[in-house]
Amino acid sequence: MTVQTSTSTASFAGNGVTTIFPVGFKFNSAGDLVVSLIDDATAGVLPLTINSQYTVSGSGGEAGGSVTLITPPETGQTLSVRRVVDLLQLTDLRNQGKFFAEVHEDALDLLTMIDQQQQDELDVMGGVVAEAAATAAEMVARQESFEVSSGYVDLGAYAGGLTLTALNQVLSYSGELYRASASAVLPLTMSGVWATDSASLVAVGDAVLRQDLGASGDPLRGASMVAFSRNAITSAITSVRGMLSAQEFSLWEFAGEITDKPALNDHTTWDWAPAVTAAIQAPSAVGHTIRVHEGCQIKSTVVVDRSVRFVGSPYKYVKSSFFTLNETIGVMFDVQAHYVSFGDDVFIEGPGKTSSVTGIRVGDGLVNWDMFTMSRNATVFKCGVGVEINTQNWEIGSSSGASTCNVGFKLGGLAASNDRRNGYFNSARAHSCGTAIQLTQQWQALAIVGCDISSCSIGISGALVRSVIGNNVFFNGLGTDINLTAAQSVAIVGNQINGDTVTTNYGHGIAVTGSYVTISGNAISNKGGHGIFATTATSSICGNTVVDSDFFNSLAFSGIKVKGAGNITSGNVSRTSSGGATRQLYGIEYGEATDSIACGNYVQGNKTAGILPGTGNKIYGNSGYATENKGTASIAPGSTSVVVTHGLSFTPTAADISIVATNSTNAAKWWISNITATQFTINVNVDPSTGTQFFGWNAR
Incomplete structure (x- = not known):
């Protein structure tokens, strides 16, 4: 073998x-x-x-x-x-x-x-040895390149007989580098006695360090060699450390606090709650800004107990700044401090609209943590409650808002009713929410102005006192857009309300119960229910335009319906749109109103009548609903009566019609009979045989 x-x-x-x-x-x-x-x-x-x-x-x-x-x-x-x-x-x-x-x-x-x-x-070991030799050669070459580029040439360790011939040549002794001093005579040969030779040498270790610090392009040199820790700013800034300490924080500064890292190379799987907490707790962070990058998952509640401002990515509409997949987290951010702000495109995402998660909760109703703000596109979405506010003196503005939440903004408040006040929605947004703004208790001094509320089942709901809802846009509302109870001294002015014309619903544009309410200058169209439904006392409904209410033709809703006593409805337009299907049971419905006035309104083109006047109300001066008319009539010889068409939009009583004889005949008495929805009859006691009897009449 x-x-x-x-x-x-x-x-x-x-x-x-x-x-x-x-x-x-x-x-x-x-x-x-x-x-x-x-x-x-x-x-x-x-x-x-x-x-x-x-x-x-x-x-x-x-x-x-x-x-x-x-x-x-x-x-x-x-x-x-x-x-x-x-x-x-x-x-x-x-x-x-x-x-x-x-x-x-x-x-x-x-x-x-x-x-x-x-x-x-x-053979295998030979390859390893060759590779190691190549690596060593590369390191030597890099060192030589450094020495050449740095301007210093290393002659090696100090020893007798070593000669320096140029000022950029260095030798090493006890871990330090030395070159010939400027006063030394070159060439300079070392005697081997350090005490003697050192008089002609100068240490250059600091110069090498300066070259390392000034290097760019090498991730291990330059600024990477300098450590930094923040300090509180308490005086004028005169150092680099002070200037850096004054800059906004990045959450990456506190990434070392994170222990839950399911995927080391994917920071979106980490639990960033400890890092956020550390950024809040950093003493120098009080009142400072914390910059948040995309994809910070929050797996447990973050308590915000310092005055800080969170800002998001400078690139709009990218990924969520904060998000949670934990449906049992309860609250993502629990604010327990004054002057806390979320702004600049901070996006806070929950696990879903039907979840029980609250994105931000401000206060617990026991302590007043005021001056909370949201601004500049800060948005909470996919939460059961987007933002819950249990404090006073706050502002939601500058296109910040809530989206795809069961409740966008929930206003609870402090225990004392007098402390539930001073809130301001200014140019805020709510989109695709069950309820955009929900007041769980009565609020006062609340302003909701210039906001965009779209595709929500309910727009604004709750009890208000001495507040204003003005110049907002409600679009594609699936239910009642403004639904106020126990309202007192509230102004609802200048809002634009447009209902959803696809999904059958019977929500009202504005529904209010209360007193001393002003509903003025609103434009309301395409609502499935009433355009305005006011169950009020001593209130005014003036200057509104209501078009195509009862959009789905249920024959149950009017443009404006008023219940209660002492109200005035004036200067409104309530009609069906030109060329469209006839909608709105009445332009103005006063059937359940008492001691109220409807005047100067335009109520053309409604399904049943322009106005349902009710009992004990004053209805006059309206276009499309005739409440007064006058004219003349005559009874010729051979007759004792004449039928007159009164032209009113309702059936008058005898007390509503007055007649006056304008000439003299042998007829001595006259009276009214046979009053119908369109006519009445003037009668005389005898045939005016001596000449025609003339009358003037006035119906009102």
């Missing part, structure tokens, strides 16, 4: 099909083969087990044999087959024994195999 090839390894690329692989070198037993799978992408090695994962045939054959895998290697895997024999010599030759050539040859073959095996290992 012989060893006829120098090869002792083989490798095969997997294709997911082939299971039988030829081994082109001799091996004495199946156990001499080491079989493994190598992952091409990661270089990971998976050793295989004989018999359970592969079998071997052809042991002892000169031409080799084959390896058969139970499962074929996949594409992207390499099958490695190596011959590895024990480094032993087990052939025992006895003195005076018989000479068996094959026994001797097998022993020699084994030794040859061991040589080949060790040569393979030496």
Whole structure:
């Protein structure tokens, strides 16, 4: 037997099909083969087990044999087959024994195999050594390049006989670098006595350090060599540290506080709550700004008990600044401090509209943490409650708002009713919420001005005192847009309300109960219910335009409906749109009003009548609903009566009509009879045979 090839390894690329692989070198037993799978992408090695994962045939054959895998290697895997024999010599030759050539040859073959095996290992080690040598050479070259570029040439360690011939040459002594001093005479040869030679040398370690600090383009040099910690600003800024301490914080400064990191290379999987808390608690952060990057997951409630301002990414509408997937978190941000602000595109995302998560809660109703603000596109979305406010003196403005929440803004308030006051919505937004703004208790001195509320089931709901709702836009409201209860001294002015014309609903534009309410200058269209529904006392509804209420033709709703006593409805337009289907049961419905006035209104084109006047109300001067008329009539000789068309929009009583004879005949008495919805009859006691009897009449 012989060893006829120098090869002792083989490798095969997997294709997911082939299971039988030829081994082109001799091996004495199946156990001499080491079989493994190598992952091409990661270089990971998976050793295989004989018999359970592969079998071997052809042991002892000169031409080799084959390896058969139970499962074929996949594409992207390499099958490695190596011959590895024990480094032993087990052939025992006895003195005076018989000479068996094959026994001797097998022993020699084994030794040859061991040589080949060790040569393979030496070849591998040679590559490692070569790579290490190349790395070392590269390091030396980089060092030499540094010395040349820095202007200093290192001559090595201090020793007698070492000669400096230029001022940029340096030597080292006790860990420090030295060059010839400016007064030294070059060339300068070292005597070997440091006490003598040092008089002609000057330390240059600080100069090297300055070069390192001034280096750019190397991530390990320059500013990367300088440590920094913030300090509170208590005086004029005169240092770099002071200037840096005055800058806004980044949450990345506190990333070291995070311990929950499911995926180390994906910061969106980390729990950033400890980092946010650390940024808030940093003493120098009081009143400072904390810059928030995208994708900060919050897995537990963050208590904001310092005056800080959160600002988001400078790029609008990218990813959420803060988000949570934890539906049991309760509250994401619990504000317990004065002067807390969320602004500049901070996006706070909850786990869903139907969840019980509150994005921001300001106060618990026991302590007044005032001066809370949201501004400049700060938005809370996908929460059960976007923002809950239980304090006073706050502002939601500058296009900040809530989106896709069950309740966008929930106003609870402090325990004392007098403390539930001074809130300001200014150009805020609420979109696709169940209720945009919900007042769970009565508020006073609340201003909701210039806001955009769209696609919400309810716009504004709750009890208000001495407040204003003005110049807001309500679009595609699925229910009642302004729904106030127990309102007192509230002005609802200049709002634009447009209902959803696709989804059948019977929400009102404005629905108010209370007293001393002013509803003025609003434009309301396409509401499924009443345009305005006021159950009020001593209130005014003036100058509004209401078009196409009862949009879905339920025959139950009017443009304006008023209930209660002492109200005035004046100067309004309440009608069906020109060319459209006739809607609105009445332009103005006073059927349940008492002691009220409706005057100067335009009520053309409504389904039943312009006005339902009710009882005990004063209705006059309206266009589209005639409440007064006058004219003349005459009874010719041979007759004792004349029928007059009164032209009123209601059926008058005898007390509503007055007649006056304008000439004299033999008729001495006259009276009214047969009053209908369109006519009445004037009668005389005798035939005016002496001439025609003329009358003037006035109905009101």
